[in-house]
Amino acid sequence: MKIYNNLAEFKRLDHAVVTIGTYDGVHFGHRKIISRLCDLAKSNGGESVILTFFPHPRLIIDPENQDLKMINTIEEKAEMLEKLGVDHLIITPFTRDFSNLSPDEYIREILVDTIGLKNLIVGYDHRFGKNRSGGMKELLESASKLGFEVEQIDEQDINDVAVSSTKIRESLLNGNVALAATYLGYPFSLYGPVIKGDKIGRTIGFPTANIFIEQAYKLIPSDGIYAVTISMENQNYRGMAYIGQRPTINGMTRNIEVNIFDFDREIYGQYIKMNFMEFLRHDVKFTGLEALKIQLQKDKEDTISYFEKIDNSI
Ligand SMILES: Cc1cc2nc3c(=O)[nH]c(=O)nc-3n(C[C@H](O)[C@H](O)[C@H](O)COP(=O)(O)O)c2cc1C
Numbered sequence: 001m002k003i004y005n006n007l008a009e010f011k012r013l014d015h016a017v018v019t020i021g022t023y024d025g026v027h028f029g030h031r032k033i034i035s036r037l038c039d040l041a042k043s044n045g046g047e048s049v050i051l052t053f054f055p056h057p058r059l060i061i062d063p064e065n066q067d068l069k070m071i072n073t074i075e076e077k078a079e080m081l082e083k084l085g086v087d088h089l090i091i092t093p094f095t096r097d098f099s100n101l102s103p104d105e106y107i108r109e110i111l112v113d114t115i116g117l118k119n120l121i122v123g124y125d126h127r128f129g130k131n132r133s134g135g136m137k138e139l140l141e142s143a144s145k146l147g148f149e150v151e152q153i154d155e156q157d158i159n160d161v162a163v164s165s166t167k168i169r170e171s172l173l174n175g176n177v178a179l180a181a182t183y184l185g186y187p188f189s190l191y192g193p194v195i196k197g198d199k200i201g202r203t204i205g206f207p208t209a210n211i212f213i214e215q216a217y218k219l220i221p222s223d224g225i226y227a228v229t230i231s232m233e234n235q236n237y238r239g240m241a242y243i244g245q246r247p248t249i250n251g252m253t254r255n256i257e258v259n260i261f262d263f264d265r266e267i268y269g270q271y272i273k274m275n276f277m278e279f280l281r282h283d284v285k286f287t288g289l290e291a292l293k294i295q296l297q298k299d300k301e302d303t304i305s306y307f308e309k310i311d312n313s314i
């Protein structure tokens with residue numbers, strides 16, 4: 001898959017089969033549309049193109065509102081789209097100039113002249129152009145004039161897609177990572193480098209790798225303790241993760257940490273991926289480190305039994 005960080009880099013295709021959208025989560029509903037996109041490209045001898053806006057248009061239109069968090073980073077999304085067989089991913093900044101294009105300019109200049117649109121797959125309610133003034137009517141009018149076809153995704157499918165993205169975000173914000181994984185079709189993950197913490201973990205027998213998330217827009221699940229799997233250096237591990245301010249030691253920052261089982265190595269600076277499998281319990285303020293340590297031993301047993309249950313069910 002070729003990735004373009006703006007439209008200027010794109011070389012017009014002879015037959016572009018295009019869809020436009022954020023595709024946050026690349027969940028079941030999204031994958032259905034993307035698989036239709038790739039099939040249509042194959043059967044028409046064309047190439048599949050996803051046009052996506054980044055940062056999210058809502059952040060440009062309403063910069064004060066930084067509350068909109070994403071299930072996937074742009075890097076995670078690109079990786080999944082590549083696996084699904086998409087040929088071209090255009091990640092275009094949703095600039096003021098871009099948002100000021102009229103529907104007609106957008107269709108002609110961007111979709112047809114720049115990308116080489118021949119088939120478009122969009123939701124029946126897709127809006128575009130200045131003040132979102134363009135819609136299906138404008139697309140269908142231009143289609144015959146400019147020589148492309150439009151395939152509409154029906155209302156039911158669009159609703160399913162919108163509902164699942166919202167439901168996934170809500171589940172994660174409620175700590176329900178198992179439900180999120182069901183909607184996504186894969187476990188939600190966090191990825192980042194291991195940074196230094198307060199070095200207290202090792203003194204109580206539970207060293208915890210602290211992960212820094214570089215993308216401020218990435219959604220972080222609710223505070224709590226989770227059973228996770230960890231991937232690093234092509235190896236997989238199991239472990240227990242903690243998200244919270246560490247009330248027991250009067251911590252001031254919200255940390256993301258993981259104690260990796262059967263592991264004893266210094267990994268500062270290493271990038272690791274944590275897959276969130278199950279919520280175990282809420283964050284608690286203990287009377288001291290001794291009480292926390294006893295709970296951590298119990299958390300470890302609970303995590304091990306969770307994984308045993310999974311192992312026995314396969
Ligand atoms: C599985 C797990 C559960 C945890 N639960 C709590 C908790 O309930 N309350 C709390 O204050 N800290 C909790 N912590 C965080 C510890 O306070 C933290 O790991 C410890 O302070 C070490 O921090 P350091 O890595 O900066 O040295 C938990 C950590 C882990 C790995």
Ligand SMILES: Nc1ncnc2c1ncn2[C@@H]1O[C@H](COP(=O)(O)OP(=O)(O)O)[C@@H](O)[C@H]1O
Nearest residue numbers: 197198199201202207208209260264265266267
């Ligand atoms: N089983 C393990 N799980 C997590 N980190 C480990 C483990 N074994 C060794 N480490 C190393 O120890 C560090 C965590 O120790 P800790 O005392 O909690 O220090 P810090 O406060 O800097 O995180 C990790 O960043 C990693 O480099």
